[in-house]
Amino acid sequence: xxxxxxxxxxxxxxxxxxxxxxxxxxxxxxxxxxxxxxxxxxxxxxxxxxxxxxxxxxxxxxxxxxxxxxxxxxxxxxxxxxxxxxxxxxxxxxxxxxxxxxxxxxxxxxxxxxxxxxxxxxxxxxxxxxxxxxxxxxxxxxxxxxxxxxxxxxxxxxxxxxxxxxxxxxxxxxxxxxxxxxxxxxxxxxxxxxxxxxxxxxxxxxxxxxxxxxxxxxxxxxxxxxxxxxxxxxxxxxxxxxxxxxxxxxxxxxxxxxxxxxxxxxxxxxxxxxxxxxxxxxxxxxxxxxxxxxxxxxxxxxxxxxxxxxxxxxx
Numbered sequence: 001x002x003x004x005x006x007x008x009x010x011x012x013x014x015x016x017x018x019x020x021x022x023x024x025x026x027x028x029x030x031x032x033x034x035x036x037x038x039x040x041x042x043x044x045x046x047x048x049x050x051x052x053x054x055x056x057x058x059x060x061x062x063x064x065x066x067x068x069x070x071x072x073x074x075x076x077x078x079x080x081x082x083x084x085x086x087x088x089x090x091x092x093x094x095x096x097x098x099x100x101x102x103x104x105x106x107x108x109x110x111x112x113x114x115x116x117x118x119x120x121x122x123x124x125x126x127x128x129x130x131x132x133x134x135x136x137x138x139x140x141x142x143x144x145x146x147x148x149x150x151x152x153x154x155x156x157x158x159x160x161x162x163x164x165x166x167x168x169x170x171x172x173x174x175x176x177x178x179x180x181x182x183x184x185x186x187x188x189x190x191x192x193x194x195x196x197x198x199x200x201x202x203x204x205x206x207x208x209x210x211x212x213x214x215x216x217x218x219x220x221x222x223x224x225x226x227x228x229x230x231x232x233x234x235x236x237x238x239x240x241x242x243x244x245x246x247x248x249x250x251x252x253x254x255x256x257x258x259x260x261x262x263x264x265x266x267x268x269x270x271x272x273x274x275x276x277x278x279x280x281x282x283x284x285x286x287x288x289x290x291x292x293x294x295x296x297x298x299x300x301x302x303x304x305x306x307x308x309x310x311x312x313x314x315x
Contacts, residue, residue: 006188011066013037015188018195020070023267027055031062032200032292041068049080056088066091073098086110104130119147121161134165141171143193143231143280159185173282175302193280198292206270214283233277
């Protein structure tokens with residue numbers, strides 16, 4: 001069994017977090033991952049505090065294990081959401097898309113463990129100074145909104161830059177990736193794309209099928225000209241978006257409007273023409289749908305094999 005300081009810190013069996021993916025990571029998926037020994041995380045996305053409170057109550061009814069909430073800091077309801085998380089005594093909060101500084105001390109004082117997602121050493125240091133429990137160093141191989149740095153160079157530099165625990169994310173899809181992350185100095189990993197195909201994930205089957213069929217070169221970055229690059233599967237939507245993005249005459253406002261709601265359409269309707277199927281570069285590694293429990297157990301077994309010398313060609 002793989003056990004790291006993260007297991008004791010978060011009171012989980014395995015050092016595996018399920019990423020908080022908008023329109024994907026709900027109470028059902030989070031509970032399934034937590035029950036399997038990892039840390040399930042609900043995405044608060046742009047929802048209001050009432051919706052989030054209902055999801056928290058639902059996950060509590062499905063598991064007695066620790067779980068987390070991912071807070072998208074650009075959410076217009078973020079101030080009210082921050083208070084709900086305190087009132088509901090949420091065990092763990094991860095943050096993204098903004099500066100969590102104004103909330104960290106409040107959450108920590110309430111006994112909540114706060115783990116910001118960071119794309120650079122500078123933001124990792126800032127999070128540490130602000131009082132964060134740990135950080136998630138996420139490389140640009142991940143799905144959805146991404147930074148510039150790749151995981152392999154990012155993780156060890158973040159580990160060297162801060163004294164708090166570092167969790168690796170981006171481009172990790174099997175036990176070999178987890179073993180590599182641990183060798184880089186991380187105490188655990190966060191996976192998103194791998195859990196897109198979990199039986200408990202409430203997304204359209206077209207989304208899951210596209211992940212299963214994907215090859216290594218089947219993701220693309222869009223939105224770089226807007227300053228918010230997004231990694232997604234190549235589809236009619238991404239091809240149309242890139243065509244418009246590469247046309248100098250296309251106003252930025254048109255691009256932003258074109259992409260608005262595209263992830264929801266993909267997740268709920270499975271529409272390739274109008275939906276954006278966010279996914280990481282490890283999509284090509286995923287070959288089957290599994291329960292969250294089987295995903296976790298497979299990852300653990302693969303990691304143990306890799307760490308115990310399963311790479312037989314190494315002399």
